Amino acid sequence: MIKVIFVAFAVFLFTADSKAVNNNDLRSLYSKGQAHWPTIQTSDGRSVEPMSLLPVASPKPEHVALGDKLFHDVQLSRNNTVSCATCHDRDKGFHDGRTTAIGIDEQIGTRNTPAIFGIDQWQSFFWDGRASTAKQQALMPIANPIEMDLDPEIALARVNKDKSYSVFNQSAFNSSTLTTEQMAKALVAFERTLAAPNSRYKIFLTQLNKNPIQAVNSLSDSELNGLHLFRTKAKCMTCHNGALLSDNQFHGTGLHYYGRRFEDKGRYDATHNSEHIGQFRTPSLLGLMQTFPWMHNGLFEDLSGIVSMYNHGGARPRPRKNQLNDPHFPKTTDLLIKLNLTKQEQTDLVAFLRIL
Known part of the structure; x- marks a missing residue:
């Protein structure tokens, strides 16, 4: 009997980690405080910094x-x-x-x-x-x-x-x-002294430290599921983690337009290391709706389109005929993988991103 109960409990936890059984289960789970939330999932299995508020600086x-x-x-x-x-x-x-x-x-x-x-x-x-x-x-x-x-x-x-x-x-x-x-x-x-723009996400994190239930109840079902996906199945925190929601690293996301209009060699411009062609620093997602449009070139104006792109494993441009033998043609990072998010999950993820 004990074994049966344990197995059932384990199945519940696994389900909560990947997708909620239903909104009530998810709301109950996240209302216990961040220390009890499902483990953050990253595409390479690394442990990363949890969500937190930016420290307040006190210069003279x-x-x-x-x-x-x-x-x-x-x-x-x-x-x-x-x-x-x-x-x-x-x-x-x-x-x-x-x-x-x-x-x-x-x-x-x-x-x-x-x-x-x-x-x-x-x-x-x-x-x-x-x-x-x-x-x-x-x-x-x-x-x-x-x-x-x-x-x-x-x-x-x-x-x-x-x-x-x-x-x-x-x-x-x-x-x-x-x-x-x-x-x-x-x-x-x-x-x-410049703080990230005020947002519901900032209010959510502030409340979370005082009253987790109140904080979680401030999110709609779609936003809450989006938060859960951001931390788990969508693996967004592989690169967007910690107080900045950035890993401070440089990655090739396939948006270099190498050999084309809008070409930008990114990190290479600073290092002149060919391995860095097409790599850019991970931006913070804080104040996302106030820092529109997005990406290093500002060419992206549709969050749904961005989520769809990452759901398919990111941008993976192929070399043109005259680039087939180019050893410097940028490669998209292996950290971007196909996510298999459903249409509803993509909608929920966008709903959460909008409160950042």
């Missing part, structure tokens, strides 16, 4: 005030028309809502503007990871000929000549003038 207020002023100052661009805030709009989750960024002289960039939040959690910056620290990243858009097109030393001279900065410089660094190191430090201090 004086550095933040100076960084805020610098972030919004068009003097940091060649012709005084572009600031950091031009592409990182506070009202759009510090994103710009465009397919790709538009910089100085209305020049159109090739990549989608990354939203700014969770600065302390990133291990590299830009889609290709060409900056390894936030301070290194902070000055690079100033020098970029498409973005702000100004030598950072000239930008610094302009700032040091501007008397409106005196009180900020004195307060932050006890000096009437700044160094480029201090300018970068102040910009990063301001960026560290």
